[in-house]
Amino acid sequence: MYDIAIIGLGPAGATLARLLSPKYTVIALDRKTFGSDGFQKPCGGLLSSDAQKALAGFDMTLPKDVMVDPQIFAVKTIDLKSGLTRHYQRFYINLDRHKFDLWLESIIPHGVEVHSGSTCTAIQRTENGFTISYRENGREHTVQARYLVGADGANSIVRRTFYPHKKIRNYLSVQQWFPETHANPFYSCIFDPENTDCCSWSISKDKQFIFGGAFPKDHARERxxxxxxxxxxxxxxxxxPLKTEACLVLRPSSMRDFCCGKNDVFLIGEAAGFISPSSLEGISSAINSALKLSQVLNSGKGRFNRKYRSKTFPIRLKLFFKVLKCPFMYQSFLRKLVMKSGLQTIKIIPSEAEKQMP
Ligand SMILES: Cc1cc2nc3c(=O)[nH]c(=O)nc-3n(C[C@H](O)[C@H](O)[C@H](O)COP(=O)(O)OP(=O)(O)OC[C@H]3O[C@@H](n4cnc5c(N)ncnc54)[C@H](O)[C@@H]3O)c2cc1C
Incomplete structure (x- = not known):
């Protein structure tokens, strides 16, 4: 019998596992493995300034081998409907997402029992907590825990098991990797209402070019x-393409879409719906919600669910403001006005040699 079981060790689960008090016995399951084979989270791998601030709050620094080449200072925004292109300054850190996840996992204290390469297959509520079934090295196991944390991302088994009616708008995110052949690496954000009411992106990473987008699930690949x-x-x-990857991505559209959990079940990170509906940036909310839950559980004083819910109010409010921002990015007419205004754009100044290029 463990005090706490954490399902998923992405930025949310790994942060929680790192911050929980040693007074708790903790088991953490994640289907990733430490090598380069096996599951890897499809992601743009851009660490936003909010996520950098969250790490700074722990006085943490980023190891160099987690970063990739090149670091880019602007996003080229392309509106395929109006034909407009604008550049905006961005303060992202360009990361190898898999290495970032493994690094966060590597700094979990030894007191936490981490099972990498383990997939949670079923969860049942019992009189004293939860029975969790998982598969590891081809064998089935079960463990018992008093509290259950779903940190298992967009397709959370914890959320599906305990809140099957709490649906949230979602898309199929498709991403492909290619050898980089562009003369000048760039980062782009693409709006193409003919194929999706969400967005697409491209980014260069270590001589590879990633192109991905979030599409409605019907005919996603065709789009x-x-x-x-x-x-x-x-x-x-x-x-x-060198590889093609796909996964669900959530996109909250109202305050009701967020789900923090109840009755000793807690959801953190994207499993709770904590992801920006405007940019699909989710690492900062994953880290911040894990911090809030660790503070509540470490305080040791009951009514954990109620306290966690109220502590995450600022996260939910911030994401709700992103919902309000969406029309200015995703409604063609408003987006065109914003882009035409030139507000906050960067004027690109080509060199004389570039001007001569065909
Ligand atoms: C294509 C794409 C691009 C994105 N780009 C960015 C970006 O550039 N910057 C950004 O900030 N955000 C980005 N996001 C969003 C971001 O990836 C997520 O919001 C963030 O990773 C959420 O963190 P998390 O810890 O909650 O969940 P996740 O990172 O999804 O981690 C969940 C973990 O749970 C594990 N898991 C899942 N199910 C099980 C199970 N049954 N058993 C055991 N383990 C399980 C997985 O192995 C995984 O490690 C992107 C999302 C997508 C889909």
Whole structure:
């Protein structure tokens, strides 16, 4: 019998596991393994300034081998409907997402029992807590825990088991990796209402070019390929993909979409719906919600669920403001006005040699 079982060790689960008091016995399961094979979270791997601030709050620094080449200072925003392109300054850190996750996992204290390469397959509520079934090295195991934390991302088994009716708007995110062949690496954000009411992105990482987007689930792959064809006409170079990955991504549209958990079940990170609906940035909220839960549980004073819910109010409010920001990014007319205004844009000044290029 453990005090706490954490399902998932992405930024949310790994942060919680690191911060929980040693007075608790903790088991943490994650289907990732420490090598380069096995599950890797499909992600743009951009660490936003909010996520940097969350890490700074722990006085943490980032190891160099987690970062990739190059670091980029602006996002090229492309509106395929109006044909407008604008550059905006951004303060992201360009990361190897898998290495980032493994690094966060590597700094979990030894007192926490970490099971990498373990997939949680079922959870049942019992009289004294929860029975958790998981598969590790081809064998089935069960453990008991008093409290259960769902840190298992967009397709959370914890959320699906205990809150099957708490649906939240979601998309299929498709991402492909190519050898980088562009003369000048860039980061882009693409709006293409013909193929998706969400957005797409591209980013260069260590001589590879990633192109991905969030698409409605019907004909997602077809929409992705359609969009690639449109972008090729604008000079994007794709070629043969090195790998293709896909996963669900959540996109909250109201305060009701967030779900913090109840009756000794807690949801943190994207499992709770904590992801920005405007940019799909989710690492900062994953870390911040894990911090809030650790503070509540470490305080040792009951009514944990109620306290966690109230402590995450600022996170929910911040994400709700992003919901309000969405029309200015995703409604074609408003987006065109914003882009045409030139507000906060950067004027790109080509060198004389670049001007001569065809
Ligand atoms: C394509 C894409 C691009 C994105 N780009 C960015 C970006 O550039 N910057 C940014 O800030 N955010 C980005 N996001 C959002 C961000 O990735 C997530 O919001 C963030 O990772 C959420 O963290 P988390 O810890 O809550 O969940 P996750 O990072 O999803 O971690 C969940 C963990 O749970 C484990 N798990 C899941 N199910 C089980 C199970 N049954 N048993 C055991 N383990 C399980 C997984 O192995 C995983 O490690 C992107 C999302 C997508 C889909």
């Amino acid at each position: 992705f390929e359609n969009q690639k064809k449109k972008l090729e006409k604008l000079g994007f170079r794709f070629g043969e």
